[in-house]
Amino acid sequence: MTDEMIVELYWQRDERAIHETELTYGGYIRYVAYAILRDERDADEIANDTYLKAWNSIPPQRPLPLKAFFGRIARQLSLNRAEYNTAEKRGGSQYPLALDELLECIADKDAAPDAAELIALRDALNAFLRTLPSDARRMFIRRYWYMDSIADIAWTFAASESRVKSTLARARAKLRKTLEKEGFDV
Amino acid sequence: MKNRDMIDALNDIDFDLIEDAGRVTRKTSMRRKIARWSSFAACVCLALALIPVLFKPSSPPEEGTPPSSPYMENPPVQDATPPPYMYPFGYDTFDEFKNAISEKNEKTLYAELLEQGAGDGRTDVFKSFVRKFRAQHMMIPCIDGETVELSNREGFSNISFFASEAYNLPWIFYYPYVSTGENFYIKITYVPDYILGQMENPTASEVIRALSPNSPNVGNLGERYEKIYNKTIKLYDREVTAMVCEYKDDPRNSTIFMYGDLLVEVKGKPDVWTAQWFSSLSFDSFYQ
Numbered sequence: 031m032t033d034e035m036i037v038e039l040y041w042q043r044d045e046r047a048i049h050e051t052e053l054t055y056g057g058y059i060r061y062v063a064y065a066i067l068r069d070e071r072d073a074d075e076i077a078n079d080t081y082l083k084a085w086n087s088i089p090p091q092r093p094l095p096l097k098a099f100f101g102r103i104a105r106q107l108s109l110n111r112a113e114y115n116t117a118e119k120r121g122g123s124q125y126p127l128a129l130d131e132l133l134e135c136i137a138d139k140d141a142a143p144d145a146a147e148l149i150a151l152r153d154a155l156n157a158f159l160r161t162l163p164s165d166a167r168r169m170f171i172r173r174y175w176y177m178d179s180i181a182d183i184a185w186t187f188a189a190s191e192s193r194v195k196s197t198l199a200r201a202r203a204k205l206r207k208t209l210e211k212e213g214f215d216v
Numbered sequence: 217m218k219n220r221d222m223i224d225a226l227n228d229i230d231f232d233l234i235e236d237a238g239r240v241t242r243k244t245s246m247r248r249k250i251a252r253w254s255s256f257a258a259c260v261c262l263a264l265a266l267i268p269v270l271f272k273p274s275s276p277p278e279e280g281t282p283p284s285s286p287y288m289e290n291p292p293v294q295d296a297t298p299p300p301y302m303y304p305f306g307y308d309t310f311d312e313f314k315n316a317i318s319e320k321n322e323k324t325l326y327a328e329l330l331e332q333g334a335g336d337g338r339t340d341v342f343k344s345f346v347r348k349f350r351a352q353h354m355m356i357p358c359i360d361g362e363t364v365e366l367s368n369r370e371g372f373s374n375i376s377f378f379a380s381e382a383y384n385l386p387w388i389f390y391y392p393y394v395s396t397g398e399n400f401y402i403k404i405t406y407v408p409d410y411i412l413g414q415m416e417n418p419t420a421s422e423v424i425r426a427l428s429p430n431s432p433n434v435g436n437l438g439e440r441y442e443k444i445y446n447k448t449i450k451l452y453d454r455e456v457t458a459m460v461c462e463y464k465d466d467p468r469n470s471t472i473f474m475y476g477d478l479l480v481e482v483k484g485k486p487d488v489w490t491a492q493w494f495s496s497l498s499f500d501s502f503y504q
Contacts, residue, residue, distance in 0.1 A: 054477070168240050171229075
């Protein structure tokens with residue numbers, strides 16, 4: 031079933047939309063959630079919450095491609111859950127580690143950013159990522175979007191853990207400089 | 217701005233970047249490449265050394281006759297090379313299968329595979345397969361929405377789990393109950409993400425072409441097939457474009473189709489497993 035057909039089912043408030051989403055994107059959603067939470071039951075719950083959130087946001091949205099849409103929802107929900115689990119000292123998530131690593135890229139202040147600032151940050155990240163060599167970019171996204179562990183990234187790229195760590199450290203240093211140049215508080 | 221805002225902003229980066237990073241499958245290190253090429257070179261040397269021994273002509277060719285070259289008539293098809301055989305894991309019930317692939321017991325499977333000589337690469341592919349299969353709660357065939365009844369033939373497993381079979385992928389064979397005793401099966405595998413990422417709603421024929429460009433397909437019959445063609449088939453909950461393979465020496469057909477991210481093959485006699493039967497077939501999780 032195409033993305034358009036699944037979206038149409040959501041618009042018709044047809045419950046098969048959920049079934050089709052599960053069949054087509056269930057594996058991907060759980061992959062994203064599991065990478066962050068490292069717990070199958072949590073990943074299952076995130077998958078269900080993702081379907082519910084999609085059900086509540088389509089309509090009015092017509093998000094395409096759906097994979098991106100579901101991936102982002104699942105990641106956001108998983109991050110929230112990971113934050114909660116970290117506070118409760120539960121789970122073996124990579125989330126607190128990845129968060130610590132990114133500390134060096136931006137000042138951790140209490141002031142909440144406004145929407146314009148977040149959009150500017152997203153644009154700066156997109157531009158920065160496109161300047162990185164392909165392997166460094168992929169490692170960066172695997173670490174900070176998918177929240178893969180250093181060991182997993184090393185395995186995937188057939189590299190040593192120390193090479194992955196140094197590639198990520200160089201990328202973070204470059205990001206810090208980019209953000210500084212763009213006027214962000216680093 | 218807080219550190220978490222950075223993580224949140226990353227959520228909205230361009231999707232092509234996320235896709236690209238998500239598609240990376242394990243790379244081969246230079247050391248492995250060298251080892252692989254060394255083995256390949258050794259095989260080539262051995263083959264070259266054996267040619268004069270194995271293909272020594274019984275009588276000298278007539279003068280002026282060009283030397284025959286059996287290799288050039290049937291060049292080896294790289295993708296058709298079967299992977300080293302590994303015994304499948306066998307289970308009689310879905311519960312037994314579920315237990316074997318559970319987080320608690322999966323290590324036993326991997327250890328057995330390594331013992332069989334699967335090597336790290338194949339075992340890693342198998343591991344990812346098991347975890348994806350488990351994350352989807354074991355996809356199994358259903359008839360009219362109900363779990364299919366398994367065969368229960370004495371001496372045969374009802375479920376066979378191959379670590380590496382067609383297209384070098386892990387496959388699960390389900391043997392449903394068949395009153396005629398025919399060797400009928402339904403087998404499933406997951407299409408790797410790096411293939412699915414390149415295509416939108418691909419047909420089985422397109423996926424197989426991407427997995428193994430030289431394997432028999434629509435427009436490329438190979439030696440064993442009478443006909444290969446695409447056909448629309450109605451299943452219990454959807455219509456699919458199936459690739460139907462008719463064999464020269466087997467009365468059964470293979471009907472291969474995509475179901476979500478599963479590649480499914482149903483092998484059986486077309487007069488028994490009719491369109492009506494296919495219209496009752498679907499796949500669902502074994503446990504919710």
